[in-house]
Amino acid sequence: MNKKHSGALIIVPVLSIVISFLIGCIIIAALGASPIDAMQYLWKGAFGNVRNLGTTFSRATPLIFTTLCACFAYRCGVFNLGGEGQFIIGSILACYIATQAPVTGAAAIVLCVVAGAVGGGLWAAIAGLLKVYRGQNEMIITIMLNYVATLLMGVVYTNWLRDGSVPQTMAVPDETQLPSFLGLRATIAFPIAVVVGIVVFYFLFYTSSGFQLRAVGLNMTAAKVNGFNVKRYLFMSFVVSGAIAGLGGALELLGTQLRLINGFGAGYGFDGVAMALIASLHPLAGIVVAIFFAALRVGSTTMQTATGVPTSVSDIIQALVIVFSVAGMAMVKLPEFRNLFMRKERKAV
């Protein structure tokens, strides 16, 4: 990868975001609201005061985990689309321990978090085994497992751990809830997410295992010829990425949602995939992208209240960013495009 290329890795997503926001503004105008007002409320809602900033961080936390989950797996060439299912399995285990086990407080939190990560890892391991030993398409398997996990969660909140007449589980007891982060509305799950991102970054780019894992992702045949244990790395990428998502699910339950309820974790898996792709599979960039999209969502609620523009505009903008940035990324790699670029440069010289 040459220098110009790495420049494109930043320029393309930024340009995609700008274009997507412009289209978003056109849609808002078409709905009869003022785009400038809407954008102002969007910004205020997301970053306007400390309280909103905390909400943004809080919303970003689960997205960071599923983004890292996607980053890690894709670096090894594994399309784990099951972040959502792994996230949910992690939260189910955490819910059981937090509400049923005879421990509370810090010990319970640690237990929940470990169980969540293990659960997410094992759930992903199902797909990993089928991929490594049966050569099966991991995308379909992981997506099917998402549906199974979501339905299993449904059983938990409508039956097994149902709390009274409402289809939801009982709440995590006060002592087992995560402490707040710097007095913000976000909990310590947010800094944990950032730390996990840094660890993933360090592992992928500064350790030999990480190098080998990326080598498997870039060219499996070459990695095999070089004597890397390809199967081990493939399987590991499933388990670790699943564990990251499961950890996120456990923390989301203990910190923010407190109960399992219909819609818990819905869409987080695919959101994570989108954000990882926009971030070009870079874990630290992934954190930034996740915070950005969380801000967009938090801000859009304020925007809806103030201007009447529906919050789903933010989903459209997010979707447009992914559509443009992936296409843009492919475009700058085209030989025709490179030639165009080079010629211009030569003229300039």
Added chain:
Amino acid sequence: MGSFITNLILASIRMASPLIFLSLAELYSQRAGLVNIGIEGIAAIGSLTGFMVSLISGNPLLGVLAGALAGILVNMIFAYATITLCAEQIVYGMAINIFAPALAAFAYRVYFGSGSELVQANLMVTLKGLLGIKSDSFLVNLFLDQTPMVYFAYILVIVTAVYFRRTKSGLNYKAVGEYPKAAATIGINVIGVKYLSCVICGALAGIGGAYLTTCYSKTYVDGNVAGRGFIALAAVIFGRWSSGGVLIACLFFGFCDALQIRLQLINNTLPYQFFQMIPYVATIVVLALIGAKKAGPKASGQPYRKEER
């Protein structure tokens, strides 16, 4: 018990139909070397468009046509990005899966507001209703109590089989998916065929989505495609990339879906979610059993660049 089984068979046929459209969509795409995992998203758009047009016009058939058109439009984004810009197909399919349902959800919110009241459209009339037949025997219900879309699905399976096996054009089409460079040297317009495949794929995926709101359920809800686009991907693998195989796979998955609904109705001890898991678990089990014998088009998933020699 007798009515349980006959109802199960009837429901299997109904539930297989949307899967047949979606699987054939994927088949046409993969036969031209394009793995499109975005059909789930395209079906969502088709589903919403079909619902809205059939609601406004009062004609479900128009809804299906509109769904096909919307599917084509969305799939043209995929086509441009993967064929012309050579974007990775899997990645772009995912992008479509995120973009298209978001668009559908947004359009629904804007048009119907965010009220919780569900708007209902007319369902397509079955052939039995059209002909005014009163009989309620099993065979009459099996062959005549189906919407025109069901017959269309089965006709499409036959047409596809004949096209790929018996016609020169079909063989040329397959050549693009097997070995595009060789196809180009004998004068086949590789890029053209790939774009054509995206038009067919988009239309069929849109129809598959529209089926859900014009023939199956009177309402549109977000996520009503419920993974059928991905099950269709599995059906293409399971069916070994032939339309006959795909049909069998779809009937099997349709049966799982029907079984799930029937079991929910007669059971009240187990939580219903366990039955809802059946189609998804069946897909995993089927894929695990058939293993990884590669039988698909050889150039599937690979970008085609003209100037590469």
